[in-house]
Amino acid sequence: MKSIWVIYTVIIAYYLLGTIGIYFINRRKESHVRHRAWVKHITYFIVTSTVFFSIGINPLAFRILAFLIIIAGFLELLRLFKDSGFAGKVFFSVSIVIMSLLSMGFILFSMKEKGVVLFAFLILSIFDGFSQVSGQLLGKTKLLPKISPNKTVEGLAGGALVAVLSGLVFKNLVPTTSFRAMILAAVVVAFAFSGDAVKSLYKRKYNVKDFSNLIPGHGGVLDRFDSLIAGGAGVTMLGLLMTL
Numbered sequence: 001m002k003s004i005w006v007i008y009t010v011i012i013a014y015y016l017l018g019t020i021g022i023y024f025i026n027r028r029k030e031s032h033v034r035h036r037a038w039v040k041h042i043t044y045f046i047v048t049s050t051v052f053f054s055i056g057i058n059p060l061a062f063r064i065l066a067f068l069i070i071i072a073g074f075l076e077l078l079r080l081f082k083d084s085g086f087a088g089k090v091f092f093s094v095s096i097v098i099m100s101l102l103s104m105g106f107i108l109f110s111m112k113e114k115g116v117v118l119f120a121f122l123i124l125s126i127f128d129g130f131s132q133v134s135g136q137l138l139g140k141t142k143l144l145p146k147i148s149p150n151k152t153v154e155g156l157a158g159g160a161l162v163a164v165l166s167g168l169v170f171k172n173l174v175p176t177t178s179f180r181a182m183i184l185a186a187v188v189v190a191f192a193f194s195g196d197a198v199k200s201l202y203k204r205k206y207n208v209k210d211f212s213n214l215i216p217g218h219g220g221v222l223d224r225f226d227s228l229i230a231g232g233a234g235v236t237m238l239g240l241l242m243t244l
Contacts, residue, residue, distance in 0.1 A: 011125075036217065066107060072222075073103070103229065109232030133158070134157070135158070167181040167186075188234055199226040
């Protein structure tokens, strides 16, 4: 239990760094823009902390949470398909297959040893947070302009760099060598980014900004947990090649 609080202290440190970035990004923007950014940032911290403690204190709680996330995710996909008048049936069917495969990987991921789950969750949380901060601070080159206009090469590079290097910070959770920890972190980042891109493509297809407004500042369950689902599935796939 003591080690969980030590790790959480490190999370707080990362969060404070992100908070400084958010401040400089938004300090000259209009009040409603600043308000929206801070709501998103604070909600992100609450969600991250909730998932972290569900893993760290009682892994069964995280397994239940993983199941609920998957159910909610499928319902969101179905809702957008229904709201569109059942347009794009082939696209929807392919999306369901992809979601099903990722979901199976994510459920298996939730059953892995606590240290592996914590490691992956911390890496993808850092990637999510710092890709947004670095993208807003430094972003100039559009990465996926037709799918997700706000994503930039600089945001991806900054988030990936901090996340992969953070693999060294948390490598004792696995435990493994520094090299293998960085490989695992890179896999989590790659799958997390891919999951986010696929999510954006689905929303673009059905012409919506968010899957829902369930989570303040973030949108729906898939808007917040897409990278967790995909990143977890990536760890499961890597586990077929490496002992995790």
